[in-house]
C-alpha cells in the first residue's frame with residue numbers, strides 16, 4: 653500500500669487561500685478587510701500553505717488564523733510575539749506572520765513588543781487596531797484616545813493613549829508601517845512590503861470595531877488619511893521624519909513610515925556560532941547526536 657502523503661495543490665486565487673470557515677465577526681467589522689487583504693497577499697507572494705504559519709493571541713482579530721489556509725496557532729492572550737519568534741528561530745524556512753488586536757499587543761502583551769522590535773527576527777506583526785477590546789465587549793484599550801467613552805470609561809478616558817508607531821521606531825524596529833482596513837489595495841501593498849523586508853516588520857492596521865466604537869469609524873478615518881508615497885520629500889529611511897509622523901495629530905499617514913536594514917537576529921547567532929566553533933565547542937546538532945540512542 654502506498655502511504656505517501658500527497659501535498660495539496662497550491663491555491664491559485666485569493667479566495668482559495670481562505671480556509672472556508674465562516675468568520676464570526678460582526679457584519680461590517682474592519683477585520684473582514686484585513687482577511688481579504690491577507691488572502692490577496694498570500695496569492696500575490698505565491699505562498700505555499702505548507703510553509704506558512706499565522707500566529708495570534710486572543711481577541712476578535714486573533715481569530716484570523718482560522719480563516720486562512722496554512723498552519724495557524726491561536727495562542728494565549730498577549731503572547732503572540734514570543735511564540736512566533738520561537739517558530740521562526742526553530743524553522744527559518746517558514747514564513748511567519750503574527751497578528752492580533754491592540755489589547756493583545758499593547759496591554760497584556762506590551763512587554764514583548766520592545767524586545768521583538770530590537771531583536772529583529774524576520775517575522776511580520778500585524779496589529780488590527782480598533783482602539784478597544786472588542787471580544788470582551790468594549791473595554792478601554794491602551795490605544796483608546798483620551799476622553800473616549802467605553803464600557804470601562806463611562807465618563808471618558810482619563811489616560812493618554814500609547815503611540816504604537818513611535819514605540820516601534822523608538823525600540824529599533826527595522827520596518828514600521830500603517831494601513832487602513834478600508835483600503836484593501838493599500839493593505840496588500842504594505843503587508844507584502846513588510847513580509848519581504850528582511851527583519852521584524854510591524855504593521856498597524858486601523859481596523860474599526862463597528863459594534864463598540866461605531867459604524868462611523870470608516871468615514872472618520874477616511875477623511876483624515878494621507879498617503880506617504882504621495883508626500884513630496886518624505887523619506888522612510890529618515891528616523892526623524894518617521895518620528896514626526898508618529899507624533900502627528902489631525903491627520904493619519906498611511907504607508908511605510910520607517911525602514912532601515914538593521915542586521916537580522918540570525919546574523920548575530922551566526923557570529924556567535926562561528927566563535928564557538930573556533931573555541932572547539934561542539935555544535936548543538938553534534939551534541940544532540942551524541943546523546944541519541
Ligand SMILES: Cc1ncc(C[n+]2csc(CCOP(=O)(O)OP(=O)(O)O)c2C)c(N)n1
Pocket residue numbers: 710711712713714729752753754755756757760780782784785786787788793861
Ligand atoms: C490572560 C487573559 N486575560 C484576559 C483575557 C480576556 N480577553 C480576551 S480578548 C481580550 C482583549 C481583546 O482586545 P484586543 O486584543 O484589542 O482584540 P479585539 O477583540 O478588539 O480584536 C481580553 C482582555 C484572556 N482571554 N486571557
Ligand code: SF4
Pocket residue numbers: 676677678680681682683712713782786787860861862863864
Ligand atoms: S466586536 Fe468589534 S472587533 Fe469584534 S467582531 Fe464585532 S465589530 Fe469586530
